[in-house]
Amino acid sequence: xxxxxxxxxxxxxxxxxxxxxxxxxxxxxxxxxxxxxxxxxxxxxxxxxxxxxxxxxxxxxxxxxxxxxxxxxxxxxxxxxxxxxxxxxxxxxxxxxxxxxxxxxxxxxxxxxxxxxxxxxxxxxxxxxxxxxxxxxxxxxxxxxxxxxxxxxx
Amino acid sequence: xxxxxxxxxxxxxxxxxxxxxxxxxxxxxxxxxxxxxxxxxxxxxxxxxxxxxxxxxxxxxxxxxxxxxxxxxxxxxxxxxxxxxxxxxxxxxxxxxxxxxxxxxxxxxxxxxxxxxxxxxxxxxxxxxxxxxxxxxxxxxxxxxxxxxxxxxx
DNA sequence: GTAGGTGCAAACCTTTTGCAGCATG
DNA sequence: CATGCTGCAAAAGGTTTGCACCTAC
Numbered sequence: 001x002x003x004x005x006x007x008x009x010x011x012x013x014x015x016x017x018x019x020x021x022x023x024x025x026x027x028x029x030x031x032x033x034x035x036x037x038x039x040x041x042x043x044x045x046x047x048x049x050x051x052x053x054x055x056x057x058x059x060x061x062x063x064x065x066x067x068x069x070x071x072x073x074x075x076x077x078x079x080x081x082x083x084x085x086x087x088x089x090x091x092x093x094x095x096x097x098x099x100x101x102x103x104x105x106x107x108x109x110x111x112x113x114x115x116x117x118x119x120x121x122x123x124x125x126x127x128x129x130x131x132x133x134x135x136x137x138x139x140x141x142x143x144x145x146x147x148x149x150x151x152x153x154x
Numbered sequence: 155x156x157x158x159x160x161x162x163x164x165x166x167x168x169x170x171x172x173x174x175x176x177x178x179x180x181x182x183x184x185x186x187x188x189x190x191x192x193x194x195x196x197x198x199x200x201x202x203x204x205x206x207x208x209x210x211x212x213x214x215x216x217x218x219x220x221x222x223x224x225x226x227x228x229x230x231x232x233x234x235x236x237x238x239x240x241x242x243x244x245x246x247x248x249x250x251x252x253x254x255x256x257x258x259x260x261x262x263x264x265x266x267x268x269x270x271x272x273x274x275x276x277x278x279x280x281x282x283x284x285x286x287x288x289x290x291x292x293x294x295x296x297x298x299x300x301x302x303x304x305x306x307x308x
Numbered sequence: 309g310t311a312g313g314t315g316c317a318a319a320c321c322t323t324t325t326g327c328a329g330c331a332t333g
Numbered sequence: 334c335a336t337g338c339t340g341c342a343a344a345a346g347g348t349t350t351g352c353a354c355c356t357a358c
Contacts, residue, residue: 020312020357041347056315061348077231081323083347097280108274113267117289120262125294126251133287135271140279174332174337195322210340215323235348237322314355324345331338 001090006033009089010072019066024048024055028063032073036091038084038105078103079136095133101142155244160187163243164226173220178202178209182217186227190245192238192259230286232257249287255296 010029011021019025031047032039039047041061048055064085067073073085079098084105094109113133121128164183165175173179185201186193193201195215202209218239221227227239232252238259249267251260267287275282 018312022313022357024314054315058316058349059314062313081346083235095274097275097278099280100283106278106280108278110270110274113270113274116264116267116270117287120249120264120267121251121289121291124251124260124262125297126253126260126289127292127297128289129254129291131287131289133271133285135275135280135282135285137275137283138281143279143281169333172337176332176338178339208340211322212324212341213339216338235321310356310358312355312357314353316352318350320347320349322346322348325343327341329339332336333334 003030003033006087006089010067010070013070013072014066017070024052024059025063025066027052027055028060029067029072032064032067032085033087033089036086038076038086040082040084044085074130076132076134078105079134095135097135097137097139099139099142100136101138104139104141106139157184157187160241160243164221164224167224167226168220171224178206178213179217179220181206181209182214183221183226186218186221186239187241187243190240192230192240194236194238198239228284230288249289251289251291251293253293253296254290255292258293258295260293 007026007029010033011026014025015021027048028044031044031051034047041057041064044064045055045057045060048060064073067087068075068085072087072089074088075083075085076096078084079100092109093114094107095113097106097108099105117131118128161180161183164187165180168179169175181202182198185198185205188201195211195218198218199209199211199214202214218227221241222229222239226241226243228242229237229239230250232238234254246263247268248261248263251262253259271285272282
């Protein structure tokens, strides 16, 4: 899907929910969808400020909350207390492996995993809203003794 | 396993690692293992202060870090930015479902889930250190319209 | 015109840290 | 008796909030 399309979908959805479509939201959404990487709130703020230096931190946080609530963006914990976001539109659901040495994030997907989670939930009458599977450890490169990042545990 | 046994195991292990066994650590470990619930650092501090009002917050955090590092305790994110711990000794690994309405935490285990994670990791040469699967949603009771907790999203 | 959104700065909360004194091994 | 641990208080991060002004609808 093209960025402009994604942008349009988000705009439509938010308008339908009664939200206003402001310049700031447009900018923040554009930056959040610009690449399929995993960004922190602060990084997103920086990107936005390159185009409009007066965007406020509060607006970025508030918009991220709206986007997360609407399901366009997903938060994931990085294992060292941090939190990153990724946009979801046009990308199938996937899980993550986080390298504790270099911080790299690998995505993977396994249908059987999903199925078994549904099953487990059904057993106790739990209605799934979302879920998060993260595997922490060392990626192939870091097992070979690459330099660990500052503060890494491994 | 009995609490005294668990206590003894932790003490032995920490001593062997060269850590000192202080009154504070003994107390903190005792409180952490007192029940198999999911507690925050602050709650653990409170419990400890009931028996010894001068235990410091810093010591609780430092001890939790040691225990987590040693694998006696595991942290888990609650989905609303919070963090809780549970003790692990004598309890098989399990995953969690977190009710976003009432905060209840349900444990479950599925060997096939574990197996498929190992497989996915093997495929990309990733060495697993730990992993965390959490399913967020509504528990059976809350689907029937029980009063949601303050600040709940659902 | 009027909600709702924004920017700013201050408040908040949880966790970490520097340091002087204390207690364990 | 040396080092590691503790308590305190302050700092540090990351996120939220109160409020006056602004702007999309």
